[in-house]
Amino acid sequence: MQASDLVLSEGMMTGLHLRSPTLIVLDEGVLRKSALPISDRAAERRRIADAARVLIKALPATDLDDLGRRTVEDVLKRMSEAKNPSELDEVTPGFARRVARNRWVQGIFGRQQGPAVTELVDAIAAAESFQPTSAFEGVVDPAALKLSEVHDAFGNGGWVLSTPTRTSFTRAHTQPMYYAELPEMSVVVDMPAGCDPCAPPKSITGARMYHAGQLLASWKPEQGLTADHDEWRKVVPARGKGIGRNAVSQFMPPHVVVTALNGDIDRLISEGGELIPPHDGSSAEAERFLIQSAKALPDAAHLDLVGEYLFTYVYDSPDSRHPFLIGNKRDKGDIHQTSAQTISAVTGGMMRGDCDDLAELYQAIAERQGRTTQVISLPAHAACCWADKKDDGAWHVFILQTGPAVEFSDPSLPVALEKAYKSFDDSETFDPNGLSLSLRFSDENTRSHWRLSWRIFEKPEYARVMIDVQKDWHFQTYQRGIAKMLKLIADGDTDNANYRELSGLYTYTGQYDLAARYHRMAVENTKEPLSRLYENVELVGQLFEGKHDDEARALAIDLIEKQIPDNMEQLGASAVQVGAELCSALKDHANDLAVRTIQTCMLGYMDKRIDRIGTWLNSSEFKEDAWENSSDFQKWRRLTQLFAATGIEALKEAGQDALPLDETLQGVATSVQQWLNNIAFRDLDEPDEAMMRYASAAEYYSAILGQDRFTALLEKAEVPITGDHDHKDRIGGLAQLNLDLPWILISVPYWHGRLTDLFERQRETLKPEEVVRIGRHIEEAYATCTKLGIEHPIIDHQYHLSRLIVAMIAQDAAVVRERLHVVADKNDKRLRDDTAQWLGDAARFVPLEWYRQILGLWKEELNYKPKYFWIAWRAALNHAPRHALMVGEMAASEFKDDPAFTEEYDFMKSVLEQPAKDAAAKERAGKGR
Structure with a gap:
């Protein structure tokens, strides 16, 4: 070879050198290309x-x-x-x-x-071991001087260099999780001589980040990160393609992610310093990571890098006993990890979880920065949120999530928060005096949803007091919550949210007159028209519960005829949500007004939308990816389902004889039928959710045909012989009925709904034989679904509750114990909460002595402190004051060292003693007859 065959070149890792196709000349020596055998892995x-x-x-x-x-x-x-x-x-x-x-x-x-x-x-x-696919070795000492391109059996890899003075490797820079438009980068990692470049680095002397051969950022331990911001922003713009218009200021600031050659994260480096991922799940290591994160990532744009690089999205485990399992789109649960649990699941520098897990991790870091942060609840989403007042005089609301960090600003904090919340779904109602939050108490495996005023983002002390009141809600020690709110108001804090909070506490203790009184005060103290509207919708329900039917109807009519129409333009798509909430308040009290509500703010908006969506789904224009992932389609999927559920309830309550006489009901029936034909069975995250849609179809058929006629048809149906069925393939209309009946017959959600309808609060009698009959259908449906491979956490959940309810009415102690043992074993908040609720909701149809045995089984199997008074107050709200007092007495005795429980029982006696005496007298009179 002649010297003229060599050309001067510069490599990211090798620096300036001479090279030819077969020879490379470095400062450390000359390398010649080696012949390698062809490798098939x-x-x-x-x-x-x-x-x-x-x-x-x-x-x-x-x-x-x-x-x-x-x-x-x-x-x-x-x-x-x-x-x-x-x-x-x-x-x-x-x-x-x-x-x-x-x-x-x-x-x-x-x-x-x-x-x-x-x-x-x-x-x-x-x-995953690396083998060379191209190699150059030193001419003098092949073992001391090597440059190789290496790959594993999956094509992953990079270039590695070993010389007597240094060791380096280069690989593609890790791509961020939520910014697909980031240009392809490369990172070079330098280590001391003698290190194995293919192994996880134990000592790093420097790192450099390149784009198309141009150096963008470099790092050395003694110097920190160095980056030319202008050059960085030419390659990584803060605004542009793939970056949402609400992206946080300085999105994707200069940084370098240092990994091993296999991609395991070694450290994240920013201008704020180094962040070493957790090495293990120890409490000391978790705290080290949180503190280091708070220091190295000083603002929202930097904190976003945690979610982009150190956290990967996975679905939750469907089995609460084994939260470390990794779910998938078909099989998943909903378990909210604590920040410590998320950190403890670290693997190769990468944590895992879903939106609520990352939100809580962000909250833990941001709180160590002194921020007042909350985990907010959004449609099918959770995120970490805080607000800062900046030098520009505006409030800036920051949201960190499983997605790019976003920022919204306005001189008014409530308006800035509205921009933030509505950006996720403009069809959701927004009330700054009742923001949706997600809080955790008692180390439960999921958070609970609560509503609090926008002021919690402005005033840390107010946030502390109000979250303390939510803890009283959690333990159902309502008396303490009431006392705190009365004191807050007496001390001069007359914010409308305080009256609203107090009203809610009185509602959950059955003191509806007091609830309505304080809710009226909340309305009187509210200036914003939309907030007044939302509060009045809630007030309708409280007035009906308090037997103030005339006032409730008058307020509902004012909403239908004036308040909603006057605000229709500002409501936009959220008018559908308002209509559904008002219909819920009117249910079982004023269905004629519910039908008018549907006509006013739902039907005209939804019938055309349902028709257009159905046409698109069945056309050549349909795109699966848009249907599954577009936020706009997610919104309309939610709204069409909400409209259908509301419409079906109105049809059921009106009865089949009303249908030919009412144009609104006819329009509802047509639109719901179109939803069932074209949308419902396409609106599934997983195939087995079809059982929920068959429950909706059954409710629709029974509303149109009448319950007796539909039941007669259903009793004649045969169960499916195979689970292999395309539920999307529908011919529509009543012709579809015979095809749906076999699937309705095995729909646990349908039979569960039939069972729980028997316990609606206004019902005064119950036929135990009807409960047992439906219970047999549920057992048969669940067994058939299991045989056909149809499984879903919701089906399991409803089967559990149904089996418990039937056992309570049938006085089957063995099954009650078995169900409570399942709850203890699962240790799942929602399962435990709903189980406790039904122990209260069904109490009025259970003899007192048998109920005492049920409570004994609860104590033996669970004895879960936070749910004792939940059982008690649910019994009280469902007209079982003696049962409620029995639970309250048991709670106060079992936890006599807790003054809150003693106080709650005393409070409960003051509220329920007279109703309990009246119930006893009524029972004696009934026996006398």
Whole structure:
């Protein structure tokens, strides 16, 4: 070779050097290209697939339920794949392998499948090992001087350099989770000589980030991050394609993510400093990470980098007993991890979870920065939120989420918050005096939804007091909450939200006159027309509960004829939500006004929309991705479902004889039919949700045909013989009825609805034999669904509640105990809350002595302190004051060391003693007859 064959070149890792196709000249020496054998690594991928199949066959021997086993099988099957799924929120093969090599599989199978687990982990390690696909070696000392391009069996890799003076590697910079438009970058990582560039780095001397060969940022431990901001923004603009118009100021600030060659995160570097991911789940390591995050990531744009790089979205486990399982779009639950739990799930520098988990992690970091933050509840979403008043005189509301960080500003904090909330769904009602929040108490596995004033973002002390009141709500120690709110008002804080809070507390203790009184005060203290409208909708329901029917009707008519029409332009799509809420308040009291409400603010808006959506779904223009992922379609899916449910209730209450005489009801019937024909069975996140839609179809058919006629048809139906059915394939109209009947027959949601209807608050009698009859249908439906492979957490949840209710009425102690044991085993907040609620809601139809036995079983199996008074007050609200006092006495005795429980029982006696005496007298009179 002649010197003229060499050209001067500059590499990101090698720097200035001479090179030819076969020779490279570095400062450290000359390297010659090596001949490498052709390598086919398909066998290594097959080894992973084979090992995964062995473990899949072993899943029935684990203690996972069916849904849990399906999620594990899904993750195991992904491990041998190379191509990422098209869905952003589905587990990638690389992440599946990452959790496998970080003891996730051992946690599922334990020692029972030790050799099989070891084989899978070893197979992954072998397939993820790096082998050269192109190599240059030193002419003088091949072992000391090497430059190679290396890949694993899935095509991942980069270039590695080893010389007597340094070690380096370069790979593609990690892509952010929620900014797909970020240009492709490369990162070079420098290490001391002698390090293995293919192994996780133990010592790093520097890192550099490049785009198209141009240096954008560099870092050295002694200097920190250095970046030319102008050059950075040319490549990574703060505004532009792929960046929402509400993106946080200085979105994607200069940073470098340092990883191992295999992609495991080593550190995130910004101008605020280094952030080392958690190494393990210890409390000390969690606190170290939170404090370091608070220091290194000083503002919302920097904090957003945690969600972009150190957190991957996964669905929650469908089995609350095993929260570490990874769900998928079909099989998932809803478990809200604490920040410590999210950190403890770290694998290769990457935490995992869904929106509520990341929101709570952000909250934990932001609170260590001294911010007053809240986890806010949004449509099918949760996010971390805070507000700062800036030098420009405006309030800036920041939202950090599983998505890009966003920012909204306005001189008025309530208006800035409205912009923030409405940006997620403009069809949702927004009331600054009742913002939707998500709070956690008692370390429960999910947060609860609450409503508080916008002032919690402005005044930390007010936020502290109001969240303390929500804790009283959580324990149902309402007396303390009432006392705190009365004191707050007496001390001069006459904010309308305070009256509204007090009204709610009185509502949940059945003191409807006091509730209405304070709610009127809230309305009187509200200036904003829309807030007054929302409060008046709530007041309608309270007035009906307090037996003030004439006043309730008058207010409802004013809403229908004046308040809603006057604000229709400002309401926009949220008028549908307002209409549904007013119809809910009118249910069982004034269906004629409910029908007028539908005509005023729902039907004209929704019938055309339902028709257009149905036409599009059945046309060649239909796009699956838009239907599944577009926020606009998500909104209309929610609204059409809400309209259908509201319309079906109005049709049922009106009765079939009213249909030919009322044009509004006819319009509702037509639109609901179109929804069932074209939309309902396309509006499913997973196929087994079809059982919920068949419940809706059944309610519609029974409203049109009459319950007796529909029941007669249903009793003649035969159950499906296979679960393999395309529920989207519908011919529509009543001709569809016979095709739907077999599926309605096995719809647990339908039968659960029939059962719970028997316990509606206004019903004074119950036929136990009807409860038992429906209970048999539920058992048969659930067994058939299980046989056909139809499974869903909601079906399991409703089956549990139905079985408990039937056992309470049938006085079956064994089944009551079994159901309560399931609740204790699952340790799931929603299951426990709903179980406790039904122990109260069904109480009035349960003999007192048998009820005492039920409470004894509750104590033996759960004895869960926060739900004692929930059972008690639910019994009181459902006309069982003696049962309520029995629970209250038991709670005060069981937790006599807690003054709040003693006070609540005394308060309960003051409210319920006379109703209890009246109930006893009524029972004696009935026996006398």
